[in-house]
Amino acid sequence: MGRIFKLGTMAEIQIVPEAGNAFTVTVCSRSTTTHRVTLTDSDLARLSPAGGTKEDLIRRSFEFLLRREPNTSILASLDLPVIGRYFPEYERVISQQQ
Numbered sequence: 001m002g003r004i005f006k007l008g009t010m011a012e013i014q015i016v017p018e019a020g021n022a023f024t025v026t027v028c029s030r031s032t033t034t035h036r037v038t039l040t041d042s043d044l045a046r047l048s049p050a051g052g053t054k055e056d057l058i059r060r061s062f063e064f065l066l067r068r069e070p071n072t073s074i075l076a077s078l079d080l081p082v083i084g085r086y087f088p089e090y091e092r093v094i095s096q097q098q
Contacts, residue, residue, distance in 0.1 A: 011071060013062050015055045023058055027071040036077040043081050047094055060097055064090060 011029040018024055018036075025035040039054050048057045061083060065074050068087060075082070084090040 011062075011066055013059065015058050017055070021054075023054070025058060025062060027062065027066070027074070029066075029071045031070075031072050033071045033074065034076070035074055037080055038078075039080045043079075047081070047091060049095055057094070060094060061090075064094060 011027050013028070014026045016024045016026075021038045021040050023037045023039065025037050027033050027035070037058055039058060044052075044054055044057055058080065061080055062074075064087070065071075065083065081091075
């Protein structure tokens, strides 16, 4: 099924694990968008050094993105670390959150 997270008043997201390191993320805001996200175990360890699940890191990453842009601007398919190419502060900010 997947997990649904309410992100304050800005959005609700659903994260559904797929095969391997892939997840389908649906963001319900003014518009509903769907994103295919990949996250490896090594990227999880690097971006979430205090531990946590892949779903938690994806949720926090989408919160990070939604504070900076509408869900309609988020790539339809992305490896989670790609966020750092567009927002250089991403890895520093996300690795400090838990």
